[in-house]
Amino acid sequence: MGSSETKRSDNYIMKLTSQWIAGFVDGEGCFHVGYYKSGQIQPEFTVVQHTRSIKVLYALKSFFGCGSVRQQKPNLWYYRVRRRSDLLDTIIPFFEKNQLKTRKKVDFIRFRWITIQCSRNNHLNDDGLKWILRIRNLMHK
Amino acid sequence: MGSSETKRSDNYIMKLTSQWIAGFVDGEGCFHVGYYKSGQIQPEFTVVQHTRSIKVLYALKSFFGCGSVRQQKPNLWYYRVRRRSDLLDTIIPFFEKNQLKTRKKVDFIRFRWITIQCSRNNHLNDDGLKWILRIRNLMHK
Numbered sequence: 001m002g003s004s005e006t007k008r009s010d011n012y013i014m015k016l017t018s019q020w021i022a023g024f025v026d027g028e029g030c031f032h033v034g035y036y037k038s039g040q041i042q043p044e045f046t047v048v049q050h051t052r053s054i055k056v057l058y059a060l061k062s063f064f065g066c067g068s069v070r071q072q073k074p075n076l077w078y079y080r081v082r083r084r085s086d087l088l089d090t091i092i093p094f095f096e097k098n099q100l101k102t103r104k105k106v107d108f109i110r111f112r113w114i115t116i117q118c119s120r121n122n123h124l125n126d127d128g129l130k131w132i133l134r135i136r137n138l139m140h141k
Numbered sequence: 142m143g144s145s146e147t148k149r150s151d152n153y154i155m156k157l158t159s160q161w162i163a164g165f166v167d168g169e170g171c172f173h174v175g176y177y178k179s180g181q182i183q184p185e186f187t188v189v190q191h192t193r194s195i196k197v198l199y200a201l202k203s204f205f206g207c208g209s210v211r212q213q214k215p216n217l218w219y220y221r222v223r224r225r226s227d228l229l230d231t232i233i234p235f236f237e238k239n240q241l242k243t244r245k246k247v248d249f250i251r252f253r254w255i256t257i258q259c260s261r262n263n264h265l266n267d268d269g270l271k272w273i274l275r276i277r278n279l280m281h282k
Contacts, residue, residue, distance in 0.1 A: 016242065018160075019159075019161045019164065023160065023161035023163065024165065024242075026161075026165050027164070027165050027168020027169035028168035049243065050244070053243035056242050056243050101157065101165075101200070102190065102193075102197050103193040104194075
């Protein structure tokens with residue numbers, strides 16, 4: 001965690017409700033699955049905001065108790081959760097309970113499936129990887 | 142109301158919670174004040190979505206009981222509330238009760254101020270119009 005993050009975390013953290021988060025993520029959230037040439041599969045949950053609304057990102061971090069807030073561009077920041085255990089134990093159960101309403105729900109379901117496959121190491125064999133990439137290619141469409 | 146809208150309205154309408162709507166609008170909503178050369182001031186509340194998520198727009202219309210859903214581009218639809226009484230009696234009180242968390246809240250406060258000024262016909266005199274345009278120019282920044 002960078003010092004700028006530490007400093008900001010000391011400030012007042014606004015409180016969010018589960019339903020507000022579900023609505024906000026329906027608009028602004030992204031369930032992304034990275035695939036690297038090394039063969040690594042990297043599911044990640046991200047919310048991007050202009051610096052003007054950075055407090056919301058820290059509020060999400062505080063609410064979920066995991067992930068990090070970092071700068072992407074001069075006026076753009078993101079909250080991101082990448083750690084597999086945080087995705088499996090916190091983020092995925094949250095959106096199972098507080099269901100998304102837009103078509104982003106379909107992305108979430110595919111994201112969840114891939115994250116679970118990875119937790120079972122199914123991405124380490126050719127057949128498992130092939131299926132993961134098939135599902136991944138259906139996302140964000 | 143167009144026939145396509147009537148047809149879609151007959152379908153299942155999903156139920157939304159107030160907090161989900163506040164979160165979703167924090168991400169996807171727009172409080173806009175149009176200014177036309179005729180001197181007309183037109184505050185409007187809009188939410189735009191891809192056709193994939195059009196059900197959410199109809200759910201918003203059903204929830205608020207006002208406004209309309211229309212097509213903007215081939216794959217883009219919007220829910221919009223323009224009628225002054227609907228803004229004053231329904232939309233503005235809703236976001237006073239279910240507060241926005243991002244900087245969009247500042248736009249909402251300016252939008253509310255302008256809408257109230259218009260309801261008092263203050264946009265019809267030069268000084269009132271000047272102040273409304275000043276506040277309008279501060280929005281979305």
